[in-house]
Amino acid sequence: MKPKTDLTDAELLRLMMSGDEESFTLLYKRRHPSIYRFALQMSGSQQVAEDVTHDVFLFLMKDGHVFDPNRGSVSSFLFGVARNYVLRRFRGDQLTVPFTESEDDEPLEQVGNEPSPIEELTKAEMIDNVRRAVLSLPERYREVVVLCELQELSYGETAEILGCAIGTVRSRLHRARGLLLAKLRPNQEAEVLSSAAVESARCFA
Amino acid sequence: MNCQKFESLATELARGEMMDVDVLADARVHQAACSTCSSRLRDEEVLTRGLHSLAIEMNSLQASPSVEERLLASFRQPGVVVPLAPVRNYRPYWLTAVAAILLIVFGLVAVVWRGSNKPKNDLVGRQPAVEAPKQIKTDNDEKNVATSQDNAVNSPKQSKLKPNRNPRELPAKAARVNKPENAVANHASNEVATDFLPLGYLNPASLQDGGQIVRVEVPRTTMASFGFPVNMDRYNERVKADVLLGIDGVPHAIRFVQEKRSQ
Numbered sequence: 001m002k003p004k005t006d007l008t009d010a011e012l013l014r015l016m017m018s019g020d021e022e023s024f025t026l027l028y029k030r031r032h033p034s035i036y037r038f039a040l041q042m043s044g045s046q047q048v049a050e051d052v053t054h055d056v057f058l059f060l061m062k063d064g065h066v067f068d069p070n071r072g073s074v075s076s077f078l079f080g081v082a083r084n085y086v087l088r089r090f091r092g093d094q095l096t097v098p099f100t101e102s103e104d105d106e107p108l109e110q111v112g113n114e115p116s117p118i119e120e121l122t123k124a125e126m127i128d129n130v131r132r133a134v135l136s137l138p139e140r141y142r143e144v145v146v147l148c149e150l151q152e153l154s155y156g157e158t159a160e161i162l163g164c165a166i167g168t169v170r171s172r173l174h175r176a177r178g179l180l181l182a183k184l185r186p187n188q189e190a191e192v193l194s195s196a197a198v199e200s201a202r203c204f205a
Numbered sequence: 206m207n208c209q210k211f212e213s214l215a216t217e218l219a220r221g222e223m224m225d226v227d228v229l230a231d232a233r234v235h236q237a238a239c240s241t242c243s244s245r246l247r248d249e250e251v252l253t254r255g256l257h258s259l260a261i262e263m264n265s266l267q268a269s270p271s272v273e274e275r276l277l278a279s280f281r282q283p284g285v286v287v288p289l290a291p292v293r294n295y296r297p298y299w300l301t302a303v304a305a306i307l308l309i310v311f312g313l314v315a316v317v318w319r320g321s322n323k324p325k326n327d328l329v330g331r332q333p334a335v336e337a338p339k340q341i342k343t344d345n346d347e348k349n350v351a352t353s354q355d356n357a358v359n360s361p362k363q364s365k366l367k368p369n370r371n372p373r374e375l376p377a378k379a380a381r382v383n384k385p386e387n388a389v390a391n392h393a394s395n396e397v398a399t400d401f402l403p404l405g406y407l408n409p410a411s412l413q414d415g416g417q418i419v420r421v422e423v424p425r426t427t428m429a430s431f432g433f434p435v436n437m438d439r440y441n442e443r444v445k446a447d448v449l450l451g452i453d454g455v456p457h458a459i460r461f462v463q464e465k466r467s468q
Contacts, residue, residue, distance in 0.1 A: 016286070017286060019286055021277070021280055021281070024276075024277075024280055025273075025277070028273060028276065029273075032267065032268055032272075032273075033266070033267040033268075036266065036267050036268040037263050037264075037266055037267075040263070040266065041263065049268070050268050050269060050271075050272050053268045053272055054268075054272050054275060054276060057276050058276065058279055058285075061276075061279065061280055061285050061286045062285060062286070064286075123258060126255050126258065127255065127258050127259045127262055129255070130252075130255040130256060130258070130259045131259055134256075134259070145256070149253075149256040149257075149260065150256065150259060150260045150263065151260075152260060173216060174213070174216045177216050177219075177249065177252060180252055181248050181249070181252055184252065184255070185248070
C-alpha cells in the first residue's frame with residue numbers, strides 16, 4: 001500500500017469524503033497555496049483570499065461528492081469553486097480593486113505614481129506596477145491573466161476552469177495583454193528613456 | 206507576413222509558445238524589417254517578464270495557519286463531511302436485495318393462489334367438448350356453442366395460448382345466450398365476438414367427434430385478411446381470437462373477440 005503522500009488528489013478527496021482527516025490535511029496543504037494566490041491575485045486583498053480559501057475547502061468538505069473526475073482534475077475543480085467565490089465577493093460585497101478602470105484601452109494614469117526614473121528601474125517597482133495593472137483589468141480578462149500568466153496553467157486547464165473554449169481563452173489573453181501594455185506603457189517608455197539615458201551617459205563617459 | 210498577422214502572433218511569440226517553424230521564421234523576418242512590430246514584440250516580452258516576476262514573487266505566499274485550523278475544526282464537527290459516495294455505492298445492492306425479497310414473496314403468493322384454485326380448474330377442464338359443426342351452421346347454434354366453447358377455453362391444456370382461466374365467470378354465461386346477430390356473447394359479459402370464419406376447406410367430418418376452442422392473440426392485420434376493416438393506426442396491436450380446432454388438432458375456424466365497450 002503506497003503512502004498517502006503518493007496518492008492522487010482524487011484519491012485523497014475520496015478518502016477525505018469518508019472522514020479521513022489526514023487526507024484532508026494533505027489535500028489542503030497540496031492545493032491551498034495556489035487557491036490562495038489565485039484569490040489574492042484576483043482580489044488584491046489578503047483577507048478576501050483567506051476567506052475564499054476557507055470557503056473553497058469548506059465547500060469541498062460538504063459537497064466534495066459533486067466532483068466528477070471525468071470532467072477534470074481536482075485542481076481545476078478547486079479553481080472553479082474559488083473563481084465562483086471570488087466573483088460572488090465582487091458582486092456581493094462590492095469589493096473594489098485599487099483602480100477602477102473600464103476595459104477600454106486608456107492608459108492607467110495612476111500607475112506611474114510619480115517615481116523617479118531610477119526607482120522605476122527597480123524590479124520591485126515593476127512588479128508592483130504589473131500587479132496594479134492586473135488588478136485594474138476587468139474580471140473576465142483578469143482571471144485569464146491570473147490563470148495563464150501567474151498560475152501558469154495551460155490554455156486547456158484555464159478553459160476547463162472558466163467553462164469556455166480554448167479559443168476564447170486565447171483571445172481573452174491576447175486582449176488582456178493589450179490592455180496591460182496600454183496601462184503600463186507610460187512606465188515602460190520611462191524605463192526605456194531612463195535606460196537610454198544611462199547608456200548615453202556611459203557613451204559620453 | 207504583414208503587421209496584422211504579426212500582431213496576432215505577438216502574444217505567442219513573447220510567451221515563447223510552440224508554433225509552426227515556418228510561421229516563426231516568417232515572424233522573425235517581419236520583426237527584423239518592421240520597427241513598429243519589433244517594438245510591439247519588445248513590449249510584449251517586457252510584459253511577459255513582468256508577469257513572470259510577479260508570479261515568482263507571489264509563489265511563496267499561502268494562507269495563514271489560522272485558515273487551516275478553522276477548517277480542521279470544521280472537519281471534526283459531526284455532519285460537516287457528508288460521506289455520500291459510500292452510501293451511493295451500497296444503494297444498488299440494498300435495492301437489489303429488497304427487490305429479490307419482494308420477488309420471492311410474490312412468487313410464493315402466486316403459488317399458494319394457484320394451489321387454492323386448482324380444484325375449480327379441474328372441474329372446468331372436465332366440461333364437455335364443443336359440438337363444433339353446429340357452431341358454424343346457424344347463428345342460434347353458434348350462440349349456444351359459444352357458451353359451451355367457453356368451458357373448453359378454460360381447459361388447462363391451452364394455458365400457454367393465453368386461455369381465460371377465470372372460472373368464476375361461468376355462471377354469468379347462461380344469461381348471455383340471446384345476443385344480437387354477429388355479436389355472439391362470450392364467456393365474459395364484457396366481450397363480443399364475430400361469427401366463426403372457416404379456415405380453408407372445412408371438413409365437418411373431422412368435427413364429428415368434437416373439438417376444442419383455444420383463445421389466442423393474433424396481429425390485428427390478421428383481421429384484414431378476413432375482410433374486416435382495420436384501423437391502420439393500430440395495425441401493430443394484437444387482437445384476441447378463438448380458434449376452433451378439430452380433434453386432429455387442425456384449425457377449422459376462427460372468430461375475433463373484442464372487449465365490449467362500457468356504456
